[in-house]
Amino acid sequence: MKGNHLFVRNRLLPAMVWVIAILVIWELTSWALLNIGHLPLAQSKLPYLHEVLATSIQYSGTLIKEGSATFGNAGIGFLLGALAGVVLAILMSISTWIEKLTFPYAVASQMIPVLGLAPIIYGIVRDEYISRILISGYITFFPVALNMLRGLRSVEPSALELMHSYAAKPWSIYWKLRLPAAIPGLFSGLKIAAPLAVTGAILVELMGAQHGIGVIMLRNLYYGPSHVYMFWSTVFIGALLGILSYWLISLIERIVSPWQPEFRSKGGSHS
Amino acid sequence: MSLTASTVKHQVQTPEIQLKDVEMRYPTDTGDVLALHQVSLDIGKGEFVSLLGPSGCGKTTLLRLMADLIQPTSGSIHVAGKTAKEARLAQKYGIVFQSPVLYDWRKVKQNVALPLELVGVSKIERERKAIELLELVGLEKFADQYPWQLSGGMQQRAAIARALAMEPEILLMDEPFSALDEFTRERLNEELLSVWNNIQNTIVFVTHSIPESIFLSDRVFVLSPHPGRLSAVVEIPLPRPRTQEMRNSPAFFELIARIRDSFEGV
Numbered sequence: 001m002k003g004n005h006l007f008v009r010n011r012l013l014p015a016m017v018w019v020i021a022i023l024v025i026w027e028l029t030s031w032a033l034l035n036i037g038h039l040p041l042a043q044s045k046l047p048y049l050h051e052v053l054a055t056s057i058q059y060s061g062t063l064i065k066e067g068s069a070t071f072g073n074a075g076i077g078f079l080l081g082a083l084a085g086v087v088l089a090i091l092m093s094i095s096t097w098i099e100k101l102t103f104p105y106a107v108a109s110q111m112i113p114v115l116g117l118a119p120i121i122y123g124i125v126r127d128e129y130i131s132r133i134l135i136s137g138y139i140t141f142f143p144v145a146l147n148m149l150r151g152l153r154s155v156e157p158s159a160l161e162l163m164h165s166y167a168a169k170p171w172s173i174y175w176k177l178r179l180p181a182a183i184p185g186l187f188s189g190l191k192i193a194a195p196l197a198v199t200g201a202i203l204v205e206l207m208g209a210q211h212g213i214g215v216i217m218l219r220n221l222y223y224g225p226s227h228v229y230m231f232w233s234t235v236f237i238g239a240l241l242g243i244l245s246y247w248l249i250s251l252i253e254r255i256v257s258p259w260q261p262e263f264r265s266k267g268g269s270h271s
Numbered sequence: 272m273s274l275t276a277s278t279v280k281h282q283v284q285t286p287e288i289q290l291k292d293v294e295m296r297y298p299t300d301t302g303d304v305l306a307l308h309q310v311s312l313d314i315g316k317g318e319f320v321s322l323l324g325p326s327g328c329g330k331t332t333l334l335r336l337m338a339d340l341i342q343p344t345s346g347s348i349h350v351a352g353k354t355a356k357e358a359r360l361a362q363k364y365g366i367v368f369q370s371p372v373l374y375d376w377r378k379v380k381q382n383v384a385l386p387l388e389l390v391g392v393s394k395i396e397r398e399r400k401a402i403e404l405l406e407l408v409g410l411e412k413f414a415d416q417y418p419w420q421l422s423g424g425m426q427q428r429a430a431i432a433r434a435l436a437m438e439p440e441i442l443l444m445d446e447p448f449s450a451l452d453e454f455t456r457e458r459l460n461e462e463l464l465s466v467w468n469n470i471q472n473t474i475v476f477v478t479h480s481i482p483e484s485i486f487l488s489d490r491v492f493v494l495s496p497h498p499g500r501l502s503a504v505v506e507i508p509l510p511r512p513r514t515q516e517m518r519n520s521p522a523f524f525e526l527i528a529r530i531r532d533s534f535e536g537v
Contacts, residue, residue: 156372158368158370158372159372159374161340161368161372162366162368162372163389164340164359165338165340165359165364165365165366166362166385166386166389166437167359167360167362168389169389172389176374176385176388176389177374180374180376181374181376183376257376259375259376259417259419260375261419264417264419
């Protein structure tokens, strides 16, 4: 098919070229640091990717188990934070009074460095699972609330007038107009928040948890050069979890709102 | 109030829409702006009238007043024997805006069925009705498409179908075809008349095009700007059904000249 051919040439091929180029450059640089530069701890600075991959496969069981602990807690926190963000956005859109009352505090809350907040939360609740959930939720809440509120306000005046002309109830206006119109904004917020929620959960684990990818990350960092490949494996797993979370949200967005401009297929237009 | 002789000739039997001494002022930083000054008019049941005038003459304001989307500073507005607000709450009119205002997340048939959904008509019933309305405007094949898959003209036809969903006694249209090209516009003018011929309701049509107002209407209300006021009412004696050939008739040109003469202070 012509469409498939174009997809391979315009999308897949450039991506492949990039990935292969980066892999080759990485391996070459790693080799150069080790054998030409003779740098101390060369493999800690830029390890051989094939060694990292081999270690990842060898310890895949551990990585998956700890990764899921992180991802699971981050996911719960993300959902709770997103829910709180959506509810606050709706409340703020209903009443400017609520907005004036809560918005400055919502902004101020985001000024607290997560690096400082994580040990405080951990010190208070003394439970690594709850801490992870709280921090992930805390990080998720703000971008979701902000983007959702923008979405709720993005409704065109004429679209609202149409509802008024039908004497629609306020509840109907929310349900049939404002909320659907806010979906693109909501997903922008969710896509920003999802990888951050994962990072937040990992951060909590660095404060002295028992489980999670952050724990093995820290442990292998302490063990030193002998565990460099395992350390890098955990870094890559952390990144993968972030990418996976983003990808999941994008997939859900496509299913929930196929009508968004960026998902529209070309050639469906009639004149 | 002295208007042209045609008002006297045209006796409105049962006024469907009645405006008395309507005055509309908007407050601005530099003082009030007088958008409409002392407008009184009657529109009969089943009549097709146009509100014609240049930008700033208040023709859209006048339509929005009838729709109760805004309220007058003074004067009274009655629609279908009720106040404008009661008429809106009782769903006495359907409205078509300058842009189609179709919701992106709804298929064409769901957009058309929106007013029925708002009053709680069952899903099967509103689906049936939506298809029937889409047939009326020739869009039944596109019922399951999304609005953005349709051309501008088709979107506006879908908007007309939606406005007719509640079988309104009055159809209010605010420059519905002004964003379309001349050819599409003339075709839609003809289609609108054939739809009107089927449903026989009252239509108030806002436009800034003199030929469009003549082609469509029984009467043309000519508005002039600064301040917005009613400057003439012109009766259109062209027979119905109107045909595209009439656009080239001497009578048509004569009406264009007459309306053009009736503008004051433009």
